[in-house]
Amino acid sequence: xxxxxxxxxxxxxxxxxxxxxxxxxxxxxxxxxxxxxxxxxxxxxxxxxxxxxxxxxxxxxxxxxxxxxxxxxxxxxxxxxxxxxxxxxxxxxxxxxxxxxxxxxxxxxxxxxxxxxxxxxxxxxxxxxxxxxxxxxxx
Amino acid sequence: xxxxxxxxxxxxxxxxxxxxxxxxxxxxxxxxxxxxxxxxxxxxxxxxxxxxxxxxxxxxxxxxxxxxxxxxxxxxxxxxxxxxxxxxxxxxxxxxxxxxxxxxxxxxxxxxxxxxxxxxxxxxxxxxxxxxxxxxxxxxxxxxxxxxxxxxxxxxxxxxxxxxxxxxxxxxxxxxxxxxxxxxxxxxxxxxxxxxxxxxxxxxxxxxxxxxxxxxxxxxxxxxxxxxxxxxxxxxxxxxxxx
Numbered sequence: 001x002x003x004x005x006x007x008x009x010x011x012x013x014x015x016x017x018x019x020x021x022x023x024x025x026x027x028x029x030x031x032x033x034x035x036x037x038x039x040x041x042x043x044x045x046x047x048x049x050x051x052x053x054x055x056x057x058x059x060x061x062x063x064x065x066x067x068x069x070x071x072x073x074x075x076x077x078x079x080x081x082x083x084x085x086x087x088x089x090x091x092x093x094x095x096x097x098x099x100x101x102x103x104x105x106x107x108x109x110x111x112x113x114x115x116x117x118x119x120x121x122x123x124x125x126x127x128x129x130x131x132x133x134x135x136x137x138x139x
Numbered sequence: 140x141x142x143x144x145x146x147x148x149x150x151x152x153x154x155x156x157x158x159x160x161x162x163x164x165x166x167x168x169x170x171x172x173x174x175x176x177x178x179x180x181x182x183x184x185x186x187x188x189x190x191x192x193x194x195x196x197x198x199x200x201x202x203x204x205x206x207x208x209x210x211x212x213x214x215x216x217x218x219x220x221x222x223x224x225x226x227x228x229x230x231x232x233x234x235x236x237x238x239x240x241x242x243x244x245x246x247x248x249x250x251x252x253x254x255x256x257x258x259x260x261x262x263x264x265x266x267x268x269x270x271x272x273x274x275x276x277x278x279x280x281x282x283x284x285x286x287x288x289x290x291x292x293x294x295x296x297x298x299x300x301x302x303x304x305x306x307x308x309x310x311x312x313x314x315x316x317x318x319x320x321x322x323x324x325x326x327x328x329x330x331x332x333x334x335x336x337x338x339x340x341x342x343x344x345x346x347x348x349x350x351x352x353x354x355x356x357x358x359x360x361x362x363x364x365x366x367x368x369x370x371x372x373x374x375x376x377x378x379x380x381x382x
Contacts (some may be wrong), residue, residue: 102316105204106214109180110221113200 006056014053022046041089045082140173140249143224145215147208147298148199148232149182152191158234159197165238172249173225173382178218179232182211185277203254208298210318216302216311225249229300229305235267236299240339244301249335254306254332257292257324258299258339266340280321283364286369288328295321299339306332317365327366329376336378 006080025042028034034042051060059071068074144162148155159177166175179199181189181207192199200214200373212229219227226248240258247256260266261277268274280295298320302310306327315322327334 068245098316101204102206102213103212105202106207106210107219109200109214110218111204113198113218 007085011053011056015050018046018053021049038093041086140225141223142171142173142175142226142228142245143215143219143222144175144177144228144325145212145219146177146179146230146232147182147211147215148179148184148192149205149208149211150188151187151232152184152187154234154345155191155197155232156195156250158230158232158238159195161234162173162230162241163175164285165241167277168244169239169242171242171245172191176224178215180211180215182206182208207316209314209316210299213311213314215305216314216377219307220311224225224307225304227302229302231298232366235264235341235343237340240299240337243337243339244299247335248303251303252333253335254303255324255327255334256301257290257294257297257334257336258341259294259297259336260339260341262294262336262338263340265338267343272356276356280363280367282369284321284324287322287367288325288376290324290334292324292334294336294354295324297339299341315366318359318366321363322366322370325370326374329371329374331376332381 022043023044025034025039029036029039059074063071063074066074068077146155147297150152151158153221159179160177164189177198179192179197180268181192181199181201181204189199189201191197192201194222200218202211206214215229216227216262224319226245228241228245230238236248244256244258247253260268269277277293281293283288284292300320301325309327309330309332310323315326315328319366324334
């Protein structure tokens with residue numbers, strides 16, 4: 001239970017995992033599956049993971065500073081906080097996008113109507129299916 | 140004065156023709172402050188609504204994706220702003236709203252007494268009064284609105300409402316997406332607009348299904364109440380400010 005000692009095999013695994021994570025991010029960037037704008041925060045996360053895996057001493061010091069009993073608890077706490085933050089920020093991004101999408105569809109719908117109206121005017125007398133606008137009232 | 144009747148339409152192939160015909164007849168039969176145009180906003184219907192509108196030569200816009208009632212009505216408000224209408228009236232595409240009462244909701248706005256006039260079926264209590272559970276929900280929202288912003292509105296979910304030029308422009312910028320009617324009231328009142336009601340008679344829908352099924356109604360109440368409270372908490376009342 002006494003932290004401070006980490007099995008070398010486990011440590012190698014951690015380092016490899018963290019590096020793999022970093023490479024997945026790079027690969028997604030290369031394939032344009034991820035834009036630089038949204039990759040920054042993931043880079044930081046991957047970098048932190050690599051750092052923790054290579055120098056577990058950092059986590060141990062952090063644990064002593066924050067007086068958490070188990071190292072694993074501290075790691076879980078940090079990961080959870082990060083995931084929570086990421087989820088919230090993704091909800092935020094989705095909200096902004098849905099607002100933009102809404103405005104785009106609305107403008108596109110109005111433009112389509114204008115084009116239709118203009119085409120009808122250009123067609124002139126050819127067709128008789130003129131949109132009726134329920135003119136009337138007032139009198 | 141130019142008046143635009145906005146008719147949001149989602150899968151209303153059974154009703155849309157009758158709604159437009161009734162509107163045209165009703166407009167001829169009543170005294171209104173100006174010329175009335177209508178605009179059907181087709182919210183990406185999956186049935187023949189768009190086809191009917193095209194064939195019958197109705198004036199309509201078709202949204203490329205489904206935006207829900209809020210975004211659809213807002214498209215109508217945008218159209219009203221772009222085309223310089225003085226009054227925009229929202230009227231459902233399912234035939235619930237009787238266009239013979241158009242004058243009731245339009246005149247208070249035309250005379251400048253109100254910025255938004257909501258057609259309410261609970262003033263004279265005539266016609267279709269909806270189910271007990273719905274009335275309960277509407278009453279709860281009414282009380283909530285009264286507490287949150289002081290507005291006295293009985294028919295909080297009525298989508299039969301007229302807005303003047305300023306409020307139309309405001310709604311074209313800010314309008315809730317999911318269940319927008321109660322939220323539109325609080326957002327208008329807090330921005331300093333005058334909101335009131337006029338008596339109308341509503342019918343039961345002629346065909347199709349309502350956008351709010353029994354299954355969704357609990358979710359509806361939670362969502363609307365929450366959004367009203369959040370809206371009140373995050374917005375400061377603008378004293379007498381008119382957008």
